[in-house]
Amino acid sequence: MTERIGAPGTGVSRREFVAATGGMGAVGLAGCTTAFETDQTTTTTNDVGATTADLPETSPPEVVNVDEQGGAVTMKSQPAVHKPHPGDAMGGPVELPRVWAFSADDGDPSVPGPILRTTEGEDMAVTLDNTDGKRPHTLHFHGVSKKWEDDGVPTTTGIRVDPGEKHTYTIPANVPGTHIYHCHYQTQRHIEMGMWGIFRVDPKGYEPADKEYFLGFKEWDSRLSRQMAGEDVQYDPRNRRPDVFTVNGKCAPRTLHPEDGSPIIVEQGDTVRLHLANGGYMSHPMHIHNHRFTRVEKDGxxxxxxxxxxxxxxxxxxxxxxxxxxxADADPGIYLMHCHKVNHVMNGNFYPGGMLGGLVYKEAMGTDIFKQLMEYAGYDG
Known part of the structure; x- marks a missing residue:
């Protein structure tokens, strides 16, 4: 059973969570060739050779400390089934039957991908392993200054990673801050299929906050996912119609699930630092209830x-x-964090849902309303 509780970062342990909730009582009974890009690969090929039963399900994104691995990490992408909200509550279930999920080393695939964390002054050797892949990919890292050939754009560098190949990018950690990475081959489709993640460079002498979390936001047009799963639908990137809205890959109420979701768990008096990244194609005005915050970094x-x-x-x-x-100086309770484009806080026609998460005080975890929220989220204790 996982020890991961809350959003990726420095949350509470499972033992602390169980102690704060009193065990949850009865809750949880609910269940290199040419570098130029063409569209021929993805417009004519989908993943129908693998049925849903053959594919892994995604896991929540993990934080990978690349420094602890000697500065090296291997990234892969594989088809997977992604369930932003598998339950029946609040307009569920919501499912993306096919995504292309990144994994790091021997970790589980996730969308967004693993959070790569390093320290200013270090270099990362990032190997994109596409030996088992079915289509070309690349890796492009925002924010840092790197050599031309490591930019990850096949059209301008002449480098792409075809099926059966590997390629190692040298990514210097020379710009502290929070950044992103993504596939830059047929970008309009590959990001839509889930190929993006957060990249964090801690400055030298970094002092972490009491609680520190990573949150990635994305809206999805599920037609592409369904097309790649073999359904008879057409996806048009020039006529995109997002219908799934996620926080770290999940829709509310699954966002509140302490293991699969990303609740922001705090204790009264904590200093809280949130690293927010937008992996979608639309802007998202993110609002936290009953707390005023200060923006201390933008794009690193x-x-x-x-x-x-x-x-x-x-x-x-x-x-x-x-x-x-x-x-964390408010009355200890449960507060929302959500996109204020209110139609993004929906699952289909059901409100609330979608791009909505929760700021949860540990002191409020023993309440009946928290138990009810865990039931909505499908937490079985």
């Missing part, structure tokens, strides 16, 4: 003290990254 750049101010909503454009900080 430190915001000067004189330019900082308190706010309760931060609008994150596609590929942007915002790091925000606040004190």
């Amino acid at each position: 750049g430190t915001i000067p003290e004189a330019a900082r101010h308190e706010m309760d909503i931060t609008n994150i454009a596609p590929a942007e990254r915002h790091t925000i900080e606040f004190e």
